[in-house]
Amino acid sequence: MSEMRMRVSDEDREQTAQRLQRAFSEGRLTHPELDERLERALTAKTYADLLALIDDLPADEPRVGDVVELQQANGAVKRSGDWAVPRRLRAGSKYGTVDLDFSDAVIPHQVVExxxxxxxxxxxxxVPEGAVANIDGFESTWGATRTDDVPSRPRPGALYFVITGRAKYGGLTVRYPRKRWFTH
Incomplete structure (x- = not known):
């Protein structure tokens, strides 16, 4: 099935509505245009329906259905601190590591793939404290795959990470941030 024909969630509809309201506040849409597009956004069924409502607006973040790729041949792929997290992320390295720290990131989606x-x-x-991570779709031929006390079952309101892929001679660790101790 084409990704654009996939059904959207209430969260997808709400994010599109927020984007339309932001465009109205910037003067990009008139009040009647906003009303019409909001009605269509809140009743949209597929990603194609939502994308049609924002196609003529400037992109200020990855759009519905976008995939961000982080690839490195011989080094580390690393993201940490204050960074914008896309809905879908592909990360890979042939002879290096992947270190993704979401603890201080801006994550506008309930589910991150x-x-x-x-x-x-x-x-x-x-992952941020309280998030959950499903690693059932990840396979490692010669390495360990583990979650350090991070649950894998979705919970209402909890940020949900779905991790898939493979490692031939490596493994995967999913954990919460280390506790920071400050001294005065």
């Missing part, structure tokens, strides 16, 4: 492709390296994913 991560596809890993590793040959000779490990992946470490740090």
């Amino acid at each position: 991560i596809e890993l492709d590793l040959q000779y390296g490990n992946a470490r994913i740090t």
Whole structure:
């Protein structure tokens, strides 16, 4: 099935409505245009329906259905701190590691899909406190795959990471941020 024909969630509809309201506040849409598009956004069924409502607006973040790719042949792929997280992320390294720290990231989606492709390296994913991560779709031929006390079952209101992919000679660790101790 084409990704554009996939059914959308209430969250997808709400994010599109927020984008339309932002465009109205910037003067890009008139009040009647906003009203019409909001009605269509809140009753949209597929990603194609939503995309048609925002196609003529400037992109200020990855759009519905976008995939961001982070690839490195011989080094590490690393993201941490304050960074914008796309809905879908592909990360890979042939001879290096993947280190994705989501603890201080801006995550506008309830579900984040991560596809890993590793040959000779490990992946470490740090999720925000309270998030859950499903790693059932990840396989490792010669490495360990583990979650350090991070549950895998979806929970209402909890950020949900779905991690898929493979590592030939490496593994995957999903964990919460380390506790920071401050001294005065």
